Amino acid sequence: MKEKLIKISISLFGQNGFTETSIQDIVEALGVTKGTFYYYFKSKEELLMEIHLRYIEDLLKGQNEIVSKESTQEQKLFEMVYMLMQHIEGHGQSARVFFREMQHLNEAHLEDIFKKSDAFKDNMKKVIEDGIKKKEFRQDLHANIVTLAILGAVNWSYHWFNPLGELSDHAVSKIYIDLMLNGLKASK
Amino acid sequence: MKEKLIKISISLFGQNGFTETSIQDIVEALGVTKGTFYYYFKSKEELLMEIHLRYIEDLLKGQNEIVSKESTQEQKLFEMVYMLMQHIEGHGQSARVFFREMQHLNEAHLEDIFKKSDAFKDNMKKVIEDGIKKKEFRQDLHANIVTLAILGAVNWSYHWFNPLGELSDHAVSKIYIDLMLNGLKASK
Numbered sequence: 001m002k003e004k005l006i007k008i009s010i011s012l013f014g015q016n017g018f019t020e021t022s023i024q025d026i027v028e029a030l031g032v033t034k035g036t037f038y039y040y041f042k043s044k045e046e047l048l049m050e051i052h053l054r055y056i057e058d059l060l061k062g063q064n065e066i067v068s069k070e071s072t073q074e075q076k077l078f079e080m081v082y083m084l085m086q087h088i089e090g091h092g093q094s095a096r097v098f099f100r101e102m103q104h105l106n107e108a109h110l111e112d113i114f115k116k117s118d119a120f121k122d123n124m125k126k127v128i129e130d131g132i133k134k135k136e137f138r139q140d141l142h143a144n145i146v147t148l149a150i151l152g153a154v155n156w157s158y159h160w161f162n163p164l165g166e167l168s169d170h171a172v173s174k175i176y177i178d179l180m181l182n183g184l185k186a187s188k
Numbered sequence: 189m190k191e192k193l194i195k196i197s198i199s200l201f202g203q204n205g206f207t208e209t210s211i212q213d214i215v216e217a218l219g220v221t222k223g224t225f226y227y228y229f230k231s232k233e234e235l236l237m238e239i240h241l242r243y244i245e246d247l248l249k250g251q252n253e254i255v256s257k258e259s260t261q262e263q264k265l266f267e268m269v270y271m272l273m274q275h276i277e278g279h280g281q282s283a284r285v286f287f288r289e290m291q292h293l294n295e296a297h298l299e300d301i302f303k304k305s306d307a308f309k310d311n312m313k314k315v316i317e318d319g320i321k322k323k324e325f326r327q328d329l330h331a332n333i334v335t336l337a338i339l340g341a342v343n344w345s346y347h348w349f350n351p352l353g354e355l356s357d358h359a360v361s362k363i364y365i366d367l368m369l370n371g372l373k374a375s376k
Contacts, residue, residue, distance in 0.1 A: 017291055017292075019205070019207040019208070074373070131372075137374055138372060138373070138374050138375075141363065145355070145360055145367075146367055148344070149341040149368075151344070152340055152341040152343070153337040153340040153344070155344055157336065159340075167333070175330050175333045175337075178329065179333075180367065180371065180372055183368065183369050183371030184316070184319075184325050184326060185324070185369045185370060186323055186324060
């Protein structure tokens with residue numbers, strides 16, 4: 001039941017917004033009582049925090065697996081981009097709720113989510129820094145801005161990515177990485 | 189007075205959210221009456237639409253000027269990225285309101301904003317397609333995804349860009365364009 005409550009809430013928050021969705025709307029959509037809701041969550045905010053925590057912790061877990069592999073930094077970067085795109089593809093509304101409704105978390109919760117998001121960013125930055133150290137990547141680019149550019153391009157795709165569209169999450173990830181690594185300019 | 193109402197609303201919507209901000213909050217912050225508000229706007233939604241229209245129309249105007257210049261596609265792309273970054277720098281809360289509160293526009297208004305946003309994207313895509321045709325850019329990249337990657341990286345920066353930080357909007361734009369055009373990979 002907890003899973004069902006979370007799933008329907010992601011869909012309602014994604015479609016109608018967190019503020020616009022009441023606990024009544026959530027329980028009605030499942031045909032259960034408010035008592036059922038309060039058995040699992042103290043408040044709507046606590047439920048929102050659970051959605052946020054799952055989203056970011058899942059990504060951090062996947063990222064740790066990628067980091068611990070023996071592979072080039074390019075390969076690690078690709079796998080991180082692909083994982084993020086798969087998340088957006090498979091959990092489109094989760095991504096929307098994660099980024100758009102963050103403002104409705106209380107301060108302590110927000111701080112926790114920011115800390116975990118920063119950890120994700122720092123792990124990606126480390127891959128880029130290692131690539132610079134190993135001369136796999138250029139020496140003259142600002143690792144932090146490069147990280148933010150890649151994360152931005154990928155995260156932004158929740159605005160437009162259509163799982164039923166012409167290109168798969170894998171195809172889009174390949175194009176992203178090709179662009180970021182090799183650049184758009186024609187070689188001389 | 190209309191300008192003042194718009195300015196304070198952007199700041200309140202940006203800080204507290206559109207739903208959480210009442211017309212009462214807006215007029216109180218300016219020390220005027222609700223009558224003043226209704227003299228200029230029929231509703232809070234109409235005011236939100238005005239904010240959205242100004243944001244996107246301003247960008248479209250700037251983009252048209254860039255497109256009509258005699259310069260390389262690379263230069264045009266840089267100028268578009270820099271214009272967007274300047275917007276985020278100078279109107280941080282506007283960018284936040286534009287992207288986050290779009291869901292609160294009514295359907296007809298939303299359609300109008302989507303049409304204008306698409307026009308902006310299409311103009312940028314045209315620059316990339318022209319660069320491909322003129323062999324300034326690579327022949328084997330997907331112009332649409334490249335456009336979305338660049339737009340995504342830039343638009344995302346409203347989440348983190350700090351006008352008081354170490355790097356200016358100009359410096360960040362330069363790094364973005366260098367990354368997107370030349371790539372992260374060390375040359376062989």
